[in-house]
Amino acid sequence: ELKVEQNPLFLSMQEGKNYTIYCNYSTTSDRLYWYRQDPGKSLESLFVLLSNGAVKQEGRLMASLDTKARLSTLHITAAVHDLSATYFCAVNGDDYNTDKLIFGTGTRLQVFP
Amino acid sequence: EAQVTQNPRYLITVTGKKLTVTCSQNMNHEYMSWYRQDPGLGLRQIYYSMNVEVTDKGDVPEGYKVSRKEKRNFPLILESPSPNQTSLYFCASSLSGVGRRGEQYFGPGTRLTVT
Numbered sequence: 051e052l053k054v055e056q057n058p059l060f061l062s063m064q065e066g067k068n069y070t071i072y073c074n075y076s077t078t079s080d081r082l083y084w085y086r087q088d089p090g091k092s093l094e095s096l097f098v099l100l101s102n103g104a105v106k107q108e109g110r111l112m113a114s115l116d117t118k119a120r121l122s123t124l125h126i127t128a129a130v131h132d133l134s135a136t137y138f139c140a141v142n143g144d145d146y147n148t149d150k151l152i153f154g155t156g157t158r159l160q161v162f163p
Numbered sequence: 164e165a166q167v168t169q170n171p172r173y174l175i176t177v178t179g180k181k182l183t184v185t186c187s188q189n190m191n192h193e194y195m196s197w198y199r200q201d202p203g204l205g206l207r208q209i210y211y212s213m214n215v216e217v218t219d220k221g222d223v224p225e226g227y228k229v230s231r232k233e234k235r236n237f238p239l240i241l242e243s244p245s246p247n248q249t250s251l252y253f254c255a256s257s258l259s260g261v262g263r264r265g266e267q268y269f270g271p272g273t274r275l276t277v278t
Contacts, residue, residue: 083266092253093206093269138205149194149257149267150221153205 052077052143056154063161066128071157073122073139082122083151084113085138093138096124129161165190167270169254175276176244184239184273186254194257195237196267199223199250206253212237244277251275 053076063069073082081100085093097106099115099122106113110133112125122139136156143152167188176182188195196211198221208221212231226248228240237256241248254270 090272090274092271095266095268098266140206149196150208150211151198151206151255151267153207155203155205 052079052141052152054139054141054152054154056137056139056157058157059155061157061159063126063129063159065130065161065163068128069126071124071126071137071139071159073124073154075120075122075139075141075152078117078120079141079143080117081142082115083140084122084124085140087136087138087156089136096137126159129159131161131163134159134161165268167254167256167268169252169270169273171273172271173274175278177278178245179243182241182244182275184241184252184254184275186237186239186270187235188237188254188256188268189235190256190258190268191234192256192258192268193234194267195231196221196255196257197227197229197237197239198253198255200253200272201250209239209252244275246277249275249277 055074057072084096086096087093097113102117104115110127115122136158138153138156140151140153143150170185193214197209198206200206207223209227210229212218218229252273255267257267
């Protein structure tokens with residue numbers, strides 16, 4: 051059974067600091083997604099990582115994928131308050147149910163002044 | 164505008180009263196899916212559909228039904244809701260097909276409370 055684990059689950063960080071969120075998954079998967087969710091809102095797609103070594107950046111966020119280690123990271127550079135949200139990683143879970151997503155439990159990020 | 168819509172956005176109901184949450188997408192996507200989100204459990208798939216008249220169970224299908232009579236619509240039906248179905252529900256769609264995986268687009272969510 052495919053499992054996706056994120057850590058940390060909660061992250062409180064000061065503005066201007068850097069930090070990394072980790073996403074481990076238990077079996078092979080050919081793509082990995084990062085989503086952002088604001089409280090009470092829907093999921094917003096941040097990154098789709100398609101291959102080993104893929105790196106994508108958007109503003110202060112950078113995501114990478116190591117399929118051999120089954121690990122993805124979401125790096126936050128010089129955090130600002132607007133980045134406060136919950137971040138989920140997800141992988142495709144099933145060869146038949148091709149677009150099914152298995153989600154991590156999320157990392158709740160709070161950025162304070 | 165390309166989007167997934169859900170209705171209602173908020174619903175409070177009582178145990179046993181049948182309800183339907185509608186989902187519609189305007190992107191001509193083949194794949195549609197329902198997830199529920201619960202604190203500490205993340206998002207889990209309830210049902211999915213790979214095309215019209217093709218539906219199958221996800222990880223937590225008990226107590227739910229779906230139908231896919233048209234490509235754009237994928238309603239979620241709770242025949243006899245119970246309090247343990249209180250949750251935040253998301254519909255999602257993607258352009259999929261044989262040998263192809265699609266990025267999923269999520270609706271705005273429906274917050275359901277069953278008393």
